[in-house]
Amino acid sequence: RKHTRTMSIRSQRFTNLLLDEGEYYFEDYSAYYYPPGYDFENTARKRIKGRLKRCSHSIMFDPEEWKFPIVKFPFRYLTSSIKKLPKNAAIYEFLPSETQIFGFQSTTYIEMKENNVNAPYVFREEGKKDHKFSLIYGELDEVLPQFQSLFEISLNQDAQEELEEVIRDRERSLVFQTSALEDFRENIALQMLGAQISPLVYNPGILCITDKVFYFQPVNNISVNPVEKYFLEGITRIAKRRYVLRHIGIELFFKNQKSIFLVFRKTTDRELVYNTLMKQPIVLQSLDAEERENKTAQWQSGLLSNFDYLMHLNFSAGRTFNDLTQYPVFPWIIADYSSSKLDLNAQNTFRDLSKPIGAINVERLKTFRKRMAQMPDDSPPFLYGTHYSTPGYVLFYLVRQAPDFMLRLQNGKFDSPGRMFHSIEETWTGVLQNAADVKELIPEFYDPENRGNFLRNVQRLALGTRESGDILDDVVLPPWAVDSEDFVNKCKQALECDYVSENLHKWIDLIFGYKQKGPEAVKADNVFYHLTYEGAVDIEKIEDKRERQAIVDQIKEFGQTPKQLFDNPHPSRFSLYSKTIRTSVDEMEIQVIKLSELGDLGITLEISGGFAKPDWKDMSNLSDPIFSFKIHKDIISALCLTRDSSIVYIGALDGTLKSYSLTEKKQLRTLSASEMSISSICLSFDEKHLLVGSWDNNVYIYSVESGRIIDSVAAHDDAVSSICLHDQYLLTGSWDRSAKLWEFKNGSISFLPLAEFTEHDAEVHSVDIDVMGKLAVTGTADGIVSIFDIDSKKLTNSIQIHDSAVSVVKFTPDSRKVISCSQEGSIAICEIHARGASPFVSLDNHIKALSTDGKFLLTGSDDGIIRVWDLKGENEIAQLKPQSDGVSAIAVSSDGQTIVSACGGTIRLHQLEANKNG
Secondary structure (H helix, E strand, O other): OOOEEEOOOHHHHOOHHHOOOOOOEEEEEEEEEEOOOOOHHHHHHOOEEEEEEEEOOEEEEEEOOOOOOEEEEEHHHEOOOOEEOOOOOHHHHHOOOOOOEEEEEEEEEEEEOHHHOOOOOEEEEEEEEEEEEEEOOOOHHHHHHHHHHHHHHHHOOOOHHHHHHHHHHHHHOOOOOHHHOOOOOOOEEEEEEEEEEEOOEEEEEEEEEEOOEEEEEEOOOOOOOOOEEEEHHHEEEEEEEEEOOEEEEEEEEEOOOOEEEEEOOOHHHHHHHHHHHHHOOOOOOOOOHHHHHHHHHHHHOOOOOHHHHHHHHHHHOOOOOOOHHHOOOEOOOEOOOOOOOOOOOOHHHEOOOOOOHHHOOHHHHHHHHHHHHOOOOOOOOOOEOOOOOOHHHHHHHHOOOOHHHHHHHOOOOOOOHHHOOOEHHHHHHHHHHOOOOOOOEOHHHHOHHHOOHHHOOOOOOOOOEOOOOOEOOOOEOOOOOOOHHHHHHHHHHHHOOHHHHHHHHHHHHHHOOOOOOOHHHHHOOOOEOHHHOOOOOOHHHOOOHHHHHHHHHHHHHHOOOOOOOOOOOOOOOOOOOOOOOOOOHHHOOOOOOOHHHHHHHOOOOOOOOOOOOOOOOOHHHEOOOOEEEEOOOOOEEEEEEOOOOOEEEEEEOOOEEEEEEOOOOEEEEEEEOOOOOEEEEEEOOOOOEEEEEEOOOEEEEEEOOOOEEEEEEEOOOOOEEEEEEEOOEEEEEEOOOOEEEEEEEOOEEOOOOOEEEOOOOOOEEEEEEOOOOOEEEEEEOOOEEEEEEOOOOEEEEEEEOOOOOEEEEEEOOOOOEEEEEEOOOEEEEEEOOOOOOOOOEEOOOOEEEEEEOOOEEEEEEOOOOEEEEEOOOOEEEEEOOOOOOOEEEEEEOOOOOOEEEEEOOEEEEEOEHHHOOO
């Protein structure tokens, strides 16, 4: 099946990556674009709605509908000024009277991201053509001069200072929105202009530091959130950073494993920000040299893995995932990419870690040495004209995972198919033999968490065909790897094996240590182009702006050598493993320790599913509604409570999503999430995102903070009928007779599902995941309940329980049983491994909602009655007064104290009788 990914906030298709190098994005306007090539009537009729973006080097138009490409009009191709159409222009006959058209002539324009697909940009060279626009909002007399001014500046090659002044005026006018403060009582300690750095993107804005939160407000409106918020209590480390070899950066690390990288105009600005942060009582001290020595000792004694220690050294040396010129660097470890088995006991399996990659091939090294000896004396000599880590090399490896970055780096094109990452063995051969290729690897090669996805062409990118006729698709793996996940796992095993543990310190000496530069680097054949080294040039003292920019561009292209961490030989690691444990990766023995034995070893194991296990009081005392509120016009289809029971989120059949404060008794927000019905909703563990399943086949991600849909996934080929979220697993069920398991991480759903469960013969109506995140259950229209093992992604049991369609399925909190209800009103409880089961009761009404803590069961049905059942006795112990509308949804807090039900478009709040007056 074909899977497509779309963004529900249309403007999110546009990113800073679509700008030229050095281009500045000012702002955008809601507008219509009138495509050329039609008569006046059809031009007016075919106008396209979207956002018109004012940039320093171009005008860009981002259509609302993704079937149309984003169109870029570089100023260099404009052949006329940007001006209004005369009021007597013929096109006005076919437009509303208030419309004001403006436009320009252009010989060439660029189309990108049609259907939101990452593909090479299309350059349309069609001669002089008129391109027309009209603003939907805003005064054209105010906006037009701003476009024209930037166009006129672009005509003058010596007007860079004038453009910089326009940008400075824009940034000076920026005022921090104090309304964005998390708490009005916060004390503002500092406000300052800066820029956030992410791969290939420089995003200017204003930062604000208070005693509780670090805020960043971008100049432009590209970000989903107008103000980004980072709580100081979440900071685990603050590191001073270089940016293009200037000491103007700072990186903040957080408990959630994220980081932000910011840069400033001067070192003194950076120091002021750093000192301000360090003065806040809740901010932790940054890692110092003593801590680094402790990490080395931990690594030596085996308390820190080789992978984790290399990551630590990279971060300590200024490497960061936020800057491709300083991306973390890892060594080539394996030298055998042709054998059918990987032998980790054979020395010839491994690369010589005592030599830089460029010195391994002796014959090639002779050529490098000869060239270095013949270099003129007016510039520092070097062995290698290219570096082991550059933005181009990083994206060479990551093009399948981050194609938009490669398109940005290559001016809208992928590289030639013959030069792209095609085969592991071919790439290894290249770094040994090619005179211009001495690249090392990146952490992704050794990180099993990514499952080797960067080696797979998941997005089905059209990367081209090589001269051999081979179509570029997934990376060709060595024979000893079953698939990309197996390849990365074995690379990680090689990184942690005896040979590498005993020799890794030699490579550390080359990259981070005493052989990095100076006489020892010359002896070790480890000399690179001088601009890659810290201190090689003082950019601050270069007054000529063109010369200064040229050096900055060179630094960005050649990459940067890490900061030197050690002046003396790095200590070796103690031997951790027996030499005779295994003969190959394929024959490794795995020792299994039973959980019952952990106590004897003095180990305490804490298992958490991430959510509080429900533990209700006596539900026989459940009251009739003590409060109700008509919140939707249409029938409510889904409810979701926050952990503290202060807010309930409500989805309805009319596609609207609302939130309501149970403490303040008022509606908070409303949003039209989908043009079709909402079937189900789930709140993420951190309560920052709400996932919304819809009959339009999509799952939407709603940002609680911004109150907007920020992403969506076309999850199925028919309506999404049910969703369930557990930690990082998202389970979706659909009328297309399938259920799918996805990864939900950092506010985003994986591009492709982790598993597809297609064993159903009828529509899937309900899904659930057990509290341990190990099992999934589905209920289908033919009355069957199916159970799947999440780890193996296989069906483990399928039971025909009901004579009619299953409406709801739910695991009990002990994960041993499944409760199911049907449209005909039957309720059943079955063991997960049972071969058969039958309902213990049958009502006359469709049961649409249920909730349980394992002791009690609450059901809601079409007759408007909420019933309470004792699961042990399998009997009804209470029922509330019937309502005029059927009960369509129930949400219960983990302690059972707060129960919200939905009847028609009304929410009702219930409490236990003992707490009504408490």
